[in-house]
Amino acid sequence: MLEAIDRGQYPVGGLIPTELELAARYDVSRRTVRAAMRRLTELGAVSRRKGSGTRVETRERPQESFQQTLGSLGDLVALAAATDRDIRSIGTVVMDRKAARRFGCQPGSRWLRIAYARASTKPRSPPLARVDCYVEESHADAVSDIKKDRRLVCDMIADSYGVIASEVHQTVAATVLPNEFAKPVGAEAGSSALEVIRRYLDAHGRLFEISESIHPVGRYVVTSVLKRVGNPGTAYGSATRSSGKTKSRA
Structure with missing residues (x-):
């Protein structure tokens, strides 16, 4: 249509x-x-x-953002399959105290940082996000071929080390687009954006991967569905669970 x-x-x-x-x-x-x-x-x-x-109302083709449901870890595969990584830089970083608090890792820990733009495979669609992906240093060689491999980083680590992502803890917050992120995604620095931080944990609760995605306004939307659990008279604070879903909007 x-x-x-x-x-x-x-x-x-x-x-x-x-x-x-x-x-x-x-x-x-x-x-x-x-x-x-x-x-x-x-x-x-x-x-x-x-x-x-x-x-x-208009003949100009609207810009579309990615549409997906984040109900399970398997749903993240759809994002990787429908998009490409435009790698900008790869290098080792040491987490200072501020970054460690932000990402929930140990101060002084060493990580391989892969900076890239997450680009849609659809023609004429703008990049969906600027991403910084951090891989715990002991697993860094698992992503040595990341420029050619479109799989999720956690799947590459699983294949190389047998470390399985049992949980992904996701935090979503409103932010503004930093100057250094603006050009890769074709948006104005300081404009509204959505920040998504994902922390990948193995079966023992050990953090081995972190990703920080900055989405310009309108390219990625997160909605939550809250469901009552147990007796309707139970206090709301202890009776709700949420499952994250994303849908596309202009």
């Missing part, structure tokens, strides 16, 4: 065919069509008004 709008098949100001017509044209269910219309609306490509139909 985005391609059809982009090439003028559905002109700006004109109406999109009905759900039934689109379902027949693309050989899909009406449920699929409704989902596509919601997505087009989120991207700002169309507007929907009851009784007036779906109207095309």
